[in-house]
Amino acid sequence: MGLGFPLWIVATHYLNILFLVFLARSGIQILTAFPFFYKNDHCEPGKEMFKFTRRKVPRDRLTQSLDWELDAPPWLALPGHKGIGIGRHWHFLAMMGWVLTGLVYIVLLLVTDQWRRLVPTTWEVFPQALQAATTYLHFQIPPPAPGLPFNALQQLAYFTVVFLLAPLQIATGAAMSPAIMARAPWYPSLFGGKQVARTLHFFGLLAFTAFVLVHTLMVVVHGIPEEWTRIVLGPATGVNPAAVAVGLAGLLVILIANLAAHALAKRSPRLAQQLLAPPSDVLQRELSYHLHSRQHYPRSDISPYHWINGYPPPDQDYEELAKRQFEGYRLLITGRVETPLSLSLADLRRIGYESQIVKHNCIQGWSGIAEWSGVPLAKFIEHCHPTPEARYVVFHGFDDKAKTQPETGGVGRFYETLDLRLAVSPQTMLAWEMNGEPLPIPHGAPLRLRVETQLGFKMVKWIQSIEFVDDFRSIGLGHGGWREDYAMHSRVVGI
Structure with missing residues (x-):
């Protein structure tokens, strides 16, 4: 049968x-x-x-x-x-x-x-x-x-x-x-x-x-x-x-x-x-919180073209800084820290400096390999002395999305959050150089985030300030990031 x-x-x-x-x-x-x-x-x-x-x-x-x-x-x-x-x-x-x-x-x-x-x-x-x-x-x-x-x-x-x-x-x-x-x-x-x-x-x-x-x-x-x-x-x-x-x-x-x-x-x-x-x-x-980045591409693998996602901020303060080649730029650190800080790029360099050649992966599907140089985020966080209540790091950008992406209906400056345990993972950094040169404006000058186990929209460009918080739900619309708030993305994007 x-x-x-x-x-x-x-x-x-x-x-x-x-x-x-x-x-x-x-x-x-x-x-x-x-x-x-x-x-x-x-x-x-x-x-x-x-x-x-x-x-x-x-x-x-x-x-x-x-x-x-x-x-x-x-x-x-x-x-x-x-x-x-x-x-x-x-x-x-x-x-x-x-x-x-x-x-x-x-x-x-x-x-x-x-x-x-x-x-x-x-x-x-x-x-x-x-x-x-x-x-x-x-x-x-x-x-x-x-x-x-x-x-x-x-x-x-x-x-x-x-x-x-x-x-x-x-x-x-x-x-x-x-x-x-x-x-x-x-x-x-x-x-x-x-x-x-x-x-x-x-x-x-x-x-x-x-x-x-x-x-x-x-x-x-x-x-x-x-x-x-x-x-x-x-x-x-x-x-x-x-x-x-x-x-x-x-x-x-x-x-x-x-x-x-x-x-x-x-x-x-x-x-x-x-x-x-x-x-x-x-x-x-x-998946992504337990998988640490171990990328070490040779310089010969650096991409001849690197896409961007998001146009530079049409912000008056930002444009004035750009005209001065970001002389006078200060990164503000607030929130759940022992003492609020205001750091220059020179201050950040003194905290630590590393370079890494890694692959960028955008949520849309494109990729590109580049060398990024800056301070490892783990060293930066250690320097900031967050309090025991701090569980998340919030990165605020100069970018007012109501001006640069009005078709979404979103308002407010771009921001993203990272769990503290993800923020201190290897090859996560604040970068101010790309391919051995000062970070170009389209790619986030003067300072941008790199999180190699996550998709690109988590890597905030044109960073204005950093805030340590115990709960991200009070930031923006409370979903963990601007694209989570207005484009309905996931807060965790290791896939």
């Missing part, structure tokens, strides 16, 4: 559809934030392998990566438009559900005889699969393989998706994590670098899409009523109207879930952030 379809296969089948749809739509949302694909991690404009825009990045004027974010249609992307913050929340939540479903499926597959439905046990599967393909090309339906509910070609396709394609998607996703990349720079190099891993991840999305389309076509070819009866009722034969109704109900639930997800993001993005962020934040915090 051939293998039937136990209830757990039916349940995981529908859960996989649900999570894959959410992963695909939110993944498209993330990809449209930076629609360029490169063969190396320098992301130099004009040297893309391919891109989803006809516009060219000018080299004769200042431009930021946000200028190239596409407006994704909501029917395709989740949540649509320029919603990378909510898109990432959906992506990571769906990823956790998909991986958990996959693990349950694999375990149950291996502890029962159901593994035989996916794992070929003879090399004869290859000529049999070829024969099945030939039969399809002649517009005929090949018979099932002996002891299986489907033919050899289908078995090979399912084996490839479950045991090759799915692990590859997980592996390439991990290769784009700044925390993993910082702790183990060798890992993304297994794929040719982060940008190649990103491209492979995109091709994996296309492969899953093609599989779903062909799989659906095969269900239609073999007969929808008969196939749904077999899937829902197991080895039953014939057509059962109840089984068809259950199949349609499952697809209807998936459709309603997608409509509800879009409605939630559109009508109450803050509620979406509050509901979706906690599970993935826990995962990212446990």
Whole structure:
């Protein structure tokens, strides 16, 4: 007797559809934030392998990566438009559900005889699969393989998706994590670098899409009523109207879930952030807080072009400082410290000075390698003598986002927070030099933050002051940073 379809296969089948749809739509949302694909991690404009825009990045004027974010249609992307913050929340939540479903499926597959439905046990599967393909090309339906509910070609396709394609998607996703990349720079190099891993991840999305389309076509070819009866009722034969109704109900639930997800993001993005962020934040915090950066790239790896995200502050005080090449700049340190401080760049240099060549990773997807020099944040914090109540470090910038990014509807100067235990991790620093030269204004002069296990928006540029606090919820709108407040990003971004 051939293998039937136990209830757990039916349940995981529908859960996989649900999570894959959410992963695909939110993944498209993330990809449209930076629609360029490169063969190396320098992301130099004009040297893309391919891109989803006809516009060219000018080299004769200042431009930021946000200028190239596409407006994704909501029917395709989740949540649509320029919603990378909510898109990432959906992506990571769906990823956790998909991986958990996959693990349950694999375990149950291996502890029962159901593994035989996916794992070929003879090399004869290859000529049999070829024969099945030939039969399809002649517009005929090949018979099932002996002891299986489907033919050899289908078995090979399912084996490839479950045991090759799915692990590859997980592996390439991990290769784009700044925390993993910082702790183990060798890992993304297994794929040719982060940008190649990103491209492979995109091709994996296309492969899953093609599989779903062909799989659906095969269900239609073999007969929808008969196939749904077999899937829902197991080895039953014939057509059962109840089984068809259950199949349609499952697809209807998936459709309603997608409509509800879009409605939630559109009508109450803050509620979406509050509901979706906690599970993935826990995962990212446990990952990134324990993985310390160990990057040491050679100078020959420094990128010829380094993107920026955010335009320099149109602040009068800042512009006056820039005209004087930041002579007279003072960094103010307040909050939970024994004594408030006002430090010059020379004072900071006396506290400590180190250089590091590391890879920058933006939330949009681009990367770049540069040398940063400044004071390790651990030494700086030690010099500031925070009180025992201090748990977070708040970095305030000169940048008034109501002027530099008015389309977001956000107000106030840019700020970000770091947990104190993350702030003292290796290679976290306050930098005032880039590639051996004074820090350029577009990259954050006179002082910027570097946190190599987190995404780039956490690394505040144009720092005006630093504040030690016991709770970040009283700062701004209380979500831990300007982009967390107005773009619905996560506060912890090690992935």
